[in-house]
Amino acid sequence: MNSCPGSSNTAFKVACSSCNLRELCLPVGLTHSDIERLDRLVATRRNVARGDTLFRTGDSFQSLYAVRTGFFKTCVSAEDGRDQVTGFQMAGELLGLDGISSDRHACDAVALEDSQVCVIPYGQLEVLSREFTDLQHQFHKIMSREIVRDHGVMLLLGSMRAEERLAAFLLNLTQRLRARGFSASSLVLRMTREEIGSYLGLKLETVSRTFSKFQEDGLLEVKQRQIRIVSQDGLQALLNGAPAY
Amino acid sequence: MNSCPGSSNTAFKVACSSCNLRELCLPVGLTHSDIERLDRLVATRRNVARGDTLFRTGDSFQSLYAVRTGFFKTCVSAEDGRDQVTGFQMAGELLGLDGISSDRHACDAVALEDSQVCVIPYGQLEVLSREFTDLQHQFHKIMSREIVRDHGVMLLLGSMRAEERLAAFLLNLTQRLRARGFSASSLVLRMTREEIGSYLGLKLETVSRTFSKFQEDGLLEVKQRQIRIVSQDGLQALLNGAPAY
DNA sequence: CGGTTCATTGATAGCGGTCAAGGATTGTGG
DNA sequence: CCACAATCCTTGACCGCTATCAATGAACCG
Numbered sequence: 001m002n003s004c005p006g007s008s009n010t011a012f013k014v015a016c017s018s019c020n021l022r023e024l025c026l027p028v029g030l031t032h033s034d035i036e037r038l039d040r041l042v043a044t045r046r047n048v049a050r051g052d053t054l055f056r057t058g059d060s061f062q063s064l065y066a067v068r069t070g071f072f073k074t075c076v077s078a079e080d081g082r083d084q085v086t087g088f089q090m091a092g093e094l095l096g097l098d099g100i101s102s103d104r105h106a107c108d109a110v111a112l113e114d115s116q117v118c119v120i121p122y123g124q125l126e127v128l129s130r131e132f133t134d135l136q137h138q139f140h141k142i143m144s145r146e147i148v149r150d151h152g153v154m155l156l157l158g159s160m161r162a163e164e165r166l167a168a169f170l171l172n173l174t175q176r177l178r179a180r181g182f183s184a185s186s187l188v189l190r191m192t193r194e195e196i197g198s199y200l201g202l203k204l205e206t207v208s209r210t211f212s213k214f215q216e217d218g219l220l221e222v223k224q225r226q227i228r229i230v231s232q233d234g235l236q237a238l239l240n241g242a243p244a245y
Numbered sequence: 246m247n248s249c250p251g252s253s254n255t256a257f258k259v260a261c262s263s264c265n266l267r268e269l270c271l272p273v274g275l276t277h278s279d280i281e282r283l284d285r286l287v288a289t290r291r292n293v294a295r296g297d298t299l300f301r302t303g304d305s306f307q308s309l310y311a312v313r314t315g316f317f318k319t320c321v322s323a324e325d326g327r328d329q330v331t332g333f334q335m336a337g338e339l340l341g342l343d344g345i346s347s348d349r350h351a352c353d354a355v356a357l358e359d360s361q362v363c364v365i366p367y368g369q370l371e372v373l374s375r376e377f378t379d380l381q382h383q384f385h386k387i388m389s390r391e392i393v394r395d396h397g398v399m400l401l402l403g404s405m406r407a408e409e410r411l412a413a414f415l416l417n418l419t420q421r422l423r424a425r426g427f428s429a430s431s432l433v434l435r436m437t438r439e440e441i442g443s444y445l446g447l448k449l450e451t452v453s454r455t456f457s458k459f460q461e462d463g464l465l466e467v468k469q470r471q472i473r474i475v476s477q478d479g480l481q482a483l484l485n486g487a488p489a490y
Numbered sequence: 491c492g493g494t495t496c497a498t499t500g501a502t503a504g505c506g507g508t509c510a511a512g513g514a515t516t517g518t519g520g
Numbered sequence: 521c522c523a524c525a526a527t528c529c530t531t532g533a534c535c536g537c538t539a540t541c542a543a544t545g546a547a548c549c550g
Contacts, residue, residue: 076396076397076399076400077400078400078404078484079484079485079486080484080485080486081486082400082404082405082486083400083404084396084399084400084403084404086396086399086400097388097389097392098389098392098393098396099389100385100386100388100389101386101387101389101390101392101393102386102390102393106393106396107396126378126381126382126385129375129381130374130375130376130378130381131375133371133375136371136374136375137371140345140371140388141345141346141347142346143342143345143385143388143389143392144342144343144344144345144346144388145346145347146392147342147343147346147388147391147392147395148343148346148347148351150392150395150396150398150399151321151329151331151343151351151352151395152321153395153399154321154329154331154395154398154399154402155321155322155323155327155328155329155331157399157402157403157446158329158402158443158444158445158446159323159327159328159329159443159446160327161505161506162505162506192527192528192529193528193529193530194528198403198404199403200403201402201403201404202506202507203506203507203508204528204529205506205507205508205509205529205530205531206505206506206507208529208530208531209506209530209531211529211530212530212531224514224515224528224529225528225529239323239324239325240324240325241324241325241326241327406537406538407537407538437495437496437497438496438497438498439496447538447539448538448539448540449496449497450497450498450499450538450539450540450541451537451538451539452497453497453498453499454498454499454538456497456498457498457499469496469497469546469547470496470497
């Protein structure tokens with residue numbers, strides 16, 4: 001509880017229409033009046049402390065979540081306990097699309113730092129998107145974009161070497177940070193080497209070694225989770241089939 | 246042209262309502278009257294000869310496609326020419342969801358045998374799904390299922406060894422064939438070793454060697470593309486963390 | 491039937507995994 | 521504020537899985 005008027009865990013209302021993430025989130029491309037309808041839909045927020053789960057595999061699916069502040073990972077796990085990080089989500093990105101298919105969540109979503117999400121009741125989103133063509137279309141685009149993103153990750157996992165994977169990962173992160181107004185060259189990783197490794201299909205030692213190699217090669221400066229990109233072009237070149245040396 | 250009354254490349258009309266794939270395809274769970282609305286939507290078919298593409302990366306996105314007969318692969322490619330098979334689609338499965346995000350297709354869809362698809366104009370699907378709640382929900386489920394499937398592939402690519410990958414691939418294939426009324430133990434692969442390898446993040450030689458090893462181990466009988474599953478349980482055990490020996 | 495594509499198998503090499511140890515950082519409780 | 525524990529990161533040595541290179545054989549197709 002804080003002392004803001006009307007504050008609570010789920011108050012502190014910031015409407016979609018006045019949210020500075022609206023250009024990155026569900027309202028992209030909607031008219032102002034459509035966004036005001038969204039405001040009624042997205043009535044609640046939820047705080048998730050670092051390390052806590054927003055939802056777990058098997059949880060009943062009720063809502064989608066838009067990250068307002070903070071950082072998440074999603075992971076799936078096999079019967080034998082192995083697990084795989086399937087993505088990292090930052091402000092403006094949607095969580096929970098996996099749940100629609102079976103009315104149960106099919107992955108875990110874990111906050112990697114103290115975070116806040118907007119709760120989007122899925123049933124109401126379906127109702128509203130029947131009424132507002134643009135919202136419907138925008139929602140479909142977001143699902144489709146997730147599919148396209150996943151295919152890109154498959155390409156990475158199926159055909160790239162360790163250095164290429166890490167370079168692709170860093171470039172993707174910085175691009176998304178840049179879209180949110182952050183520096184393109186300096187970043188603080190919110191996840192461990194092990195989580196990066198899981199996402200990239202590598203072991204944590206390989207991630208660490210590759211960071212070190214990038215530093216030796218003058219591409220990065222690495223101090224634990226503090227990363228400074230020295231040569232964006234060098235990283236990009238690694239992806240464009242440049243030889244490893 | 247053949248001699249059927251009213252025949253043409255796009256005639257030979259079989260309505261969704263009388264299609265034997267309706268339990269696997271878009272109409273799943275719809276009432277009979279809803280399906281009849283779908284019939285109007287899915288007005289055309291398209292034949293795709295083996296080796297031809299249904300659509301290519303960059304093509305303008307207009308329609309989704311439901312596989313009626315035949316078999317497809319989808320693949321994405323990187324700038325440097327590397328490519329990755331992202332999936333294999335059989336009767337009743339939907340192609341083209343990738344195109345919604347940017348109004349252009351984001352992968353190639355190639356027929357691996359002479360095939361026929363139902364053309365589902367996307368704009369009309371959006372219109373119809375605003376009117377029919379069940380259709381809307383079913384469509385969302387299908388997109389979500391694709392996302393969940395992709396996450397499963399990431400798990401496979403990110404954390405499984407070659408034998409586990411191939412076992413998972415075969416079990417997935419047979420499960421889908423069984424759902425279509427085919428034998429669970431005997432199948433003919435429609436794709437090359439190289440295509441399997443691309444999908445599984447392995448080289449074709451590794452795929453071939455692993456097939457041979459499965460045969461030596463009494464799990465399969467392999468004659469080129471003819472596969473007989475001798476021990477489904479053995480394959481399943483490989484996936485459940487059984488040691489490799 | 492001859493060419494082309496596809497599959498199998500062997501030999502070898504290299505990338506990334508595994509095991510292990512030590513160091514840095516963070517957080518917590520006294 | 522310090523001490524201690526827990527977590528995370530780095531680095532080294534070695535190994536094994538899969539890639540690579542190469543040759544042969546089988547199947548398919550025009």
